[in-house]
Amino acid sequence: MKRIVFGFLAIAVFGCGLYIYHVLFGDPFSKNAAEQKLTSYVKQTYPKKEINITNGVYSAKTTEYVFQANIQSHRYPMCTKGFLHPKVTCDGIEEAYTESVAKHLNEEASKEIKADLQKEVPQIIKADAALIIENGQFTLDTKWNKQLAEKAPMNMAIQLDASGLSKTEAAKMAETVRKTLNEKGYTYSNGTVDCMQKDGDGGFGYVKYSIDFLPKTAIQPNDAEELGS
Incomplete structure (x- = not known):
């Protein structure tokens, strides 16, 4: 019984630690999900424009991923927020x-x-x-x-x-x-x-x-x- 309790505690501690790490530093899985979200978003929102999403950086202050949307020589910030299902929180092109x-x-x-x-x-x-x-x-x-x-x-x-x-x-x-x-x-x-x-x-x-x-x-x-x- 004690092993089961300790096992649950270990999983809980590990989960909390992983979440705290994600909040403070981000993680490659969330970054990839954020990039995929933005790639899909710009294709749907701006179907006639050729836009590349690059340079993703995690901001611990806003807990967002900030990427760069590139249209020829122009650069616009694009942001997402969320762990498993990120949402677009800023659209520099529209702004x-x-x-x-x-x-x-x-x-x-x-x-x-x-x-x-x-x-x-x-x-x-x-x-x-x-x-x-x-x-x-x-x-x-x-x-x-x-x-x-x-x-x-x-x-x-x-x-x-x-x-x-x-x-x-x-x-x-x-x-x-x-x-x-x-x-x-x-x-x-x-x-x-x-x-x-x-x-x-x-x-x-x-x-x-x-x-x-x-x-x-x-x-x-x-x-x-x-x-x-």
Whole structure:
């Protein structure tokens, strides 16, 4: 009886040790399973692309295998997690595509926002819109329109020429920005207005006042944080 008990204990200890080793360092069996999973995944997800999976490295911090997906001269990270049945946890190809989509849409949104604000606030220097896009939400063929911001949260950063303006005057100009955005029908989560001051060379040397704002909250003079003088 004791031998049976000791046998079970030995198996349990060995199993625990094997699991701990796997968690800390990975193992060739899991690595092979992870590579096979990714090879199958890219064939199904990107059937028209020739993709090679290489350079698998185990990360003890995330308990993932991180591989490299190679498409000609481009390299993208691919990750899997799991022991017997690994799951794909990151797809660098899709993430890179989503970044390209976001860049395209953000540039178009920024141009439109600046043009709309220019009429009411001629002191505008720059408008930067940032849509928070999920993988697969939009494509490169998607055209920017204001309704997109109802599906993907958008925030924005506006730069204004506030040279020689007081804190109250800068806040008033920023409030005109907020009102104009709302009147033009923009949907956004939050924004920041940086009121710039020209330097001796005629360029914009620093942020004089910084104002964070929300769509439905009027901007007050005390909302302007003085950063330079």
